[in-house]
Amino acid sequence: MSEKTEREKIKVTVPSYAIQLVPNFLKNREKDIKEVEKSLKKEDFETIQRLGHSMKGSGSIYGFDGITELGKIIESSAKSKNTSEIKNSLAELKDYLNRIEIVNE
Secondary structure, three states, X not given: OOOOOOOOOEEEEEOHHHOOOHHHHHHHHHHHHHHHHHHHHOOOHHHHHHHHHHHHHHHHXXXXXXXXXXXXXXXXXXXXXXHXXXXXXXXXXXXXXXXXXXXXX
């Protein structure tokens, strides 16, 4: 019998001014993931670059430095049309979003 181990939660301290905005912000990142996946199929690197740039810019505002870092990687990978790096970053982003635990400051 194999045991399923849950990966450690990532605690993110969200500024009090943004706490009510976080659920919608995170839903939008889920939409971004789907949009990047669709854009990969079409080899639409311009859209992927734009989405990565947006994530890079907005993550830190809400306290999600992981989103900022992954957005930066997605943006630069789209510029170089590095499909495998984009896919790896998307997998990391999905994992990150699944492990987030919100802490109010």
